[in-house]
Amino acid sequence: MEILRSYVEQILAPALTELGVNGDHWKAMIAPSRERTMGDLSLPCFAFAKQLGMAPNLIAEKLQSIIKTTEVISEINSTSGYLNFKISSTWLAKFILSGQIRVGDATGKYPSGKRSVLIEHTSANPNGPFHVGRARNAILGDTLVRLHRLHGNEVRAEYYVDDMGKQVAVLAWALANLSTDRVEEILADREPLNESWKDKADHERVRWYQAAQVLRNDDEIKNDIEREIAAMVHASENGDDNVLTSFENAYQPVLDGMLQTLGRLGITFDEFTRESLFVTNGDVAKVMRQLSNLEIHGIADNGAEYLDLGARGLKGKTEFYFRRGDGSSLYATRDIAYHIWKFKQCENLINILGEDHKLQSKQVSLTLTELGYSTPEVLFYSFIKLPEGKMSTRKGNVVFMDDLLEEAKAHAAQVVREIRSDYNTEQIDEIAEAVGTSAVRFNIIKVSPDKGFTFRWEEALSFDSDSAPFIMYSHTRTRSIAKKCHDLGVNVAQNNDLNLSEIPESMYELLRIIACHNDILARAVEQSRPNLFANQLLNLANYYNGFYRDCKVIKDGVVNHTFFAISEIASKLLKSGMIGLGITPLEQM
RNA sequence: GGCCCCAUAGUGUAGCUUGGAUAUCACACUGGUUUGCGGAACCAGUAACCCGUGUUCGAAUCGCGGCGGGGCCGCCA
Incomplete structure (x- = not known):
């Protein structure tokens, strides 16, 4: 949770100075807490032990006693050598409700021009x-x-x-x-x-x-x-x-x-x-002329040319041929x-x-x-x-993507028909196409790219687990709620009607996952690991479901503006994230 | 034969760069809640660091040696 980082550093700096820790190398040691129940960011105190001549758990306890909680950081605890910081639910709710979480647009309409x-x-x-x-x-x-x-x-x-x-x-x-x-x-x-x-x-x-x-x-x-x-x-x-x-x-x-x-x-x-x-x-x-002039250039008996990349650290076969004996390129x-x-x-x-x-x-x-x-x-x-x-195209033992998409769609249509008997053929077809193609994509991106896997029809067509349809369903639920609010005459949550005096646990949990959303996106992009973001979206959908259970947006025909505002923010993040993964967001399914 | 990549519960996955908590999260499974603002829901539980060894107060993480899986070693693309 990067939004918390500067606040943690701010209160930690004077306390560490007081203990006798110099410099700011400790800033790099602050990391996300391992378990959500402990906190959001943690400082491991082991590295200070030698310099201070104190046991790590005592250092953490000492720091805890020095540092006071703030408006932003509501809880500080120390456990076995770690100092944990937890974000204030009220502050976090205000932060998120003021629209400070970037939603983004995967179709590229709003480039920030960063890169x-x-x-x-x-x-x-x-x-x-x-x-x-x-x-x-x-x-x-x-x-x-x-x-x-x-x-x-x-x-x-x-x-x-x-x-x-x-x-x-x-x-x-x-x-x-x-x-x-x-x-x-x-x-x-x-x-x-x-x-x-x-x-x-x-x-x-x-x-x-x-x-x-x-x-x-x-x-x-x-x-x-x-x-x-x-x-x-x-x-x-x-x-x-x-x-x-x-x-x-x-x-x-x-x-x-x-x-x-x-x-x-x-x-x-x-x-x-x-x-x-x-x-x-x-x-x-x-290019071939330039390569011929390089120091590491070599010529074979028949005139073919290569570079000896062994001289540049390549192991194994080091000759890299760039021109054939007949002069043509490769x-x-x-x-x-x-x-x-x-x-x-x-x-x-x-x-x-x-x-x-x-x-x-x-x-x-x-x-x-x-x-x-x-x-x-x-x-x-x-x-x-x-x-x-x-698989080999040449030999013909393959599963064609066209066949997989047809199967996935047929399977999706069957599920929809069972659950929604009131939908007509056209609606079912549209939903089945979206569910089928989304599920196929998601099943491939959720796996880490460097790991091979074996294709099994049963798994490829499974929608009931950690899958695109699960995320799609949560998003549809947000739309359904918004529509109900609309029918009650409430289109946008009223900011002056927000009540943050009591924040239920499951709402707090949803807010925390929202606060990390763009951290995960940044990491997925920087490290070229789409599976990290796929997992984040699954988590977002999951926590939304918990929120949905405990925090009724509409109760007895009355809209709770705070819950509605949160629901809408989650909805937007779900939608933009789904488009980011190539999952089709639907209004109903 | 040489070189490279991968290895964490039944499945997928995080953590590994920079060693430190009771190893993360989800699904599946088992048990439970619940007829719902859309139940494709929610809660709880069981369950894992490939093996060996070294370094270290401490190893999933670092070194070395293996096993297993994948890839490459064309004047192919």
Whole structure:
């Protein structure tokens, strides 16, 4: 609870001086109390023991006896070497009711101009539909975009489109050379295309991609195919317009289909940047010339060039190749050109990458440093597995995001139908869509990014626990109460009608969690850990429910203005926080 | 084989940077309350620091060594 910090320091300073503690290094030691019942901020006294020749618990007790409570700090206690400070409920209520807690807006309407960041996320190869593993990137990335905006940062969300290279070439080759019948013949032993997606290009065209992958393993013809594909790749890397156009015709409908899926999850981008740009505009050639002049530069027998990053602390395989023997560039080389370009757009970069990109990302960063540029922050995430092993678009053992969203929606509709028999089909459909997509997002962001997990249908479709629907329901309840107040002719709580003489425990608890709300948001943003804020929103919803139980906003047809004002503040924080996580706030559900 | 990441109750998670309280919070589970300003609610209880070792008055936290899970080690992307 950072709002309390300066007040604690203020009363602590003279007391510590009196005891004989000099300097202000103790300020850094003040930390949130471990348990809420003890206090809000605590000072561990162990570090003073040696200097003062006193036991820590005696120091804490001594300090407690010296320090007097204030209007802000209503309780000071000492337990086993800790001095605990608890915030005054009355002061806190006044503070919060005076509107001093920033609500924020995750859609970016009210940037504070604090910081401007360019977040690149997703950037999936446009060769097939999203499966839940690939979608972790998009969901984490988009949530980070939203949380930065909620925090007040200006954000540009960017998708780097891989419009050249082998994966796209394979797709283009297949579409040009294989008939529909031929594709189905090759994939005869696999699951057929799900009828629901037969007009969605990402689902449709991935079969061409998969069929081509099968043929590339066929000993009789693979050499011919490989030669044709290599020629296309080579041409694309030299900026051949015809080939790049054929690539675009192949992948763009696929990308559109993929973006349609993301759109359903509320994920959009401000900018799409194509990899080929840096080949055609000469940036890549320029970067390669610069790299060739570096001290750590080396040349292989066939003319391929690399940097020896071992000289810069890289362990394991230290040669980082940036130019092939035939003079063409590699993916990482183009990525360096892309980063240099990104730094011209914005000085703070964040990338969201799968853990398989760790080495690559390290190589890019070391090289950028070598060239005198700064480096991006990177959020790495582990993969989502299936109980039977890892997912692979190539092999076809995946759970498609489109299928998951449909299942989640169907499940949500079933629950709503049971609970709200009076809703019509249209209402149920709208609620089910919001609940289904929100639940899917939340189940992914509540897990720490660096931990892998196994996808289970049962868990993905579970709404009854620590889930988005729980938060959504609390928010809906706040709206329902506000509507009732409105019906009673009370639209806004009257400030002069507030009564703070008696503050119930559960209201105090809600106020305390509200007071920490933006501390948690700041930490989630600074450390790129959306799961921290997901947990905060769950807590907020929980404490609101406790408040709701004990503090009746409307009793016997009369509105309690104090409770109503608190309820409305919680409602706003819930709503802005939900949008920050990509959960859809509803008026009724 | 080499390098990197992860490991806290049944599940998820905080704490680890800067060692110090009875290890946080939520869900699940068990028991209870309650017919509600929306019960998708509330209250209570059970339950965990991967193993070993070192440093220390004190280790979830720091060092070393293991086990387990994941990733990487292409002139692929």
